[in-house]
Amino acid sequence: MTDRIENEVNRTLESISGLKKADSPDFFYTRLRARMQRESNVEKYIKPMLRPAILYPAFSVIILLNILTFNKLIKSKNSNSNPIENIKNDYNLTNSYGIELY
Amino acid sequence: MEDKLLIEGLVERKEESFSALVLQYQRRVYNTVLSISQQTEEAEDLAQEVFMEIFESIHKYRGESSLSTWIYRIATNKALEFIRKKKAQKRFAFVKSLFGQNDEIVHQSIDFEHPGILLENKERAKVLFSKIEQLAENQKVAYCLHNLEGLSYEEIAGVMKLSKSSVESLIFRAKQNLRKSLEHFYKNEYDR
Numbered sequence: 001m002t003d004r005i006e007n008e009v010n011r012t013l014e015s016i017s018g019l020k021k022a023d024s025p026d027f028f029y030t031r032l033r034a035r036m037q038r039e040s041n042v043e044k045y046i047k048p049m050l051r052p053a054i055l056y057p058a059f060s061v062i063i064l065l066n067i068l069t070f071n072k073l074i075k076s077k078n079s080n081s082n083p084i085e086n087i088k089n090d091y092n093l094t095n096s097y098g099i100e101l102y
Numbered sequence: 103m104e105d106k107l108l109i110e111g112l113v114e115r116k117e118e119s120f121s122a123l124v125l126q127y128q129r130r131v132y133n134t135v136l137s138i139s140q141q142t143e144e145a146e147d148l149a150q151e152v153f154m155e156i157f158e159s160i161h162k163y164r165g166e167s168s169l170s171t172w173i174y175r176i177a178t179n180k181a182l183e184f185i186r187k188k189k190a191q192k193r194f195a196f197v198k199s200l201f202g203q204n205d206e207i208v209h210q211s212i213d214f215e216h217p218g219i220l221l222e223n224k225e226r227a228k229v230l231f232s233k234i235e236q237l238a239e240n241q242k243v244a245y246c247l248h249n250l251e252g253l254s255y256e257e258i259a260g261v262m263k264l265s266k267s268s269v270e271s272l273i274f275r276a277k278q279n280l281r282k283s284l285e286h287f288y289k290n291e292y293d294r
Contacts, residue, residue, distance in 0.1 A: 005292065009284040013277070015226035016249060020218035024132040025146045029124050032150045036157070 105169040112160040124153055127170070130251070131177045133218075137250040138181035138243060140214040140235055148184055152177045171260040174253070178243050178261060185239075216250075233283045241276035244269055 025031075048054065087093070108126075111119020131152050136145040155176050163172055214235075219227045234242060243262060247253045248269075255273075259266045 005285055005288045008288045009281055012226045012230050012284050013280065015223035015230055016216075016219065018220045018223065019216065019227075019250060020220075021129055021133050022136055022217040024128040024149065028128050028132075028146070028149070029121060031146075032124060032153055035150055036154060039154070 109160065109163065109165075109169065112157065120153075120157060123156070127173055128153075130170070131173060134174060134177040134247070134251055135181045135184075137216070137246040138178060139184050140231055141184070142214070142217070144184065148180050149177075152180050155180070167260045171257065174247070174251075174257075174261040175263075178247070182239055182243070229284070229287060230280070233280050233287070236283065237276055237279055241272050241279065244272040245276040245280075248273055 108119050108123050112123065128149065132145060132149040135148040135152065136142065139145060139148060141148075152173070156173060163169070167175075213228060214231045215224060215228060216231065234245065237245065240262065244258055247258045247261060248255070253261070255266050255269045258264075258269045262269065264272075
């Protein structure tokens with residue numbers, strides 16, 4: 001039993017002894033150049049946009065715009081608290097005929 | 103092309119030097135990353151990344167070791183980085199599975215078939231590669247570079263930045279560990 005295991009182990013360890021080198025994939029260089037070209041485009045156009053000098057101010061502007069929009073929204077909500085009153089005011093409908101519209 | 107000319111051309115970003123370098127080293131680089139990573143599908147991408155790094159960092163090459171040693175070093179590092187990333191993904195998938203998220207555990211390469219293995223040795227080599235995968239990183243690198251890539255102890259010492267005796271001891275321990283795990287494997291096979 002031990003001899004059999006020993007034999008199996010030795011044969012397994014030797015199984016790579018006749019190993020031939022694998023061929024590199026076809027068109028390896030062409031594909032490599034294509035990938036380098038792709039990645040250099042990313043490097044050229046996208047990476048500069050991700051620099052802190054660009055990224056942080058852009059992020060700050062976005063946050064500022066968000067805050068301004070939010071403020072405006074709250075203000076307009078408050079002024080629209082009574083829409084009928086607003087329409088009355090806008091079209092000057094209250095006092096011309098001396099009657100109430102509602 | 104001679105190494106010195108290749109390096110000069112690469113520093114000057116000459117296309118013909120880069121293509122000559124790729125032509126000269128692509129097989130060695132591809133085989134190295136393939137043997138260490140044991141991932142046939144990923145080996146080409148890894149080999150490409152090796153050449154991209156060579157192209158980008160040729161100015162860092164100081165000539166302290168031969169060009170081939172430097173290239174082998176980049177190739178082994180790339181393959182090891184890949185293995186670490188895979189292991190991290192596997193751990194993450196395992197943790198996710200503990201929390202009930204049904205993520206598939208990342209595939210383990212127990213069935214790796216080296217394309218250069220003789221047909222009659224395929225099954226045995228598969229078992230051997232699965233045991234090589236379980237070796238410690240430095241033992242695996244030393245063993246693969248010596249037994250699969252045919253590098254001498256001196257060359258491996260240059261690639262791994264170790265002394266020759268350290269490489270000898272790494273390979274000795276790798277063989278011992280492989281022997282132990284193969285014995286265990288075949289014992290289990292016979293006990294079935």
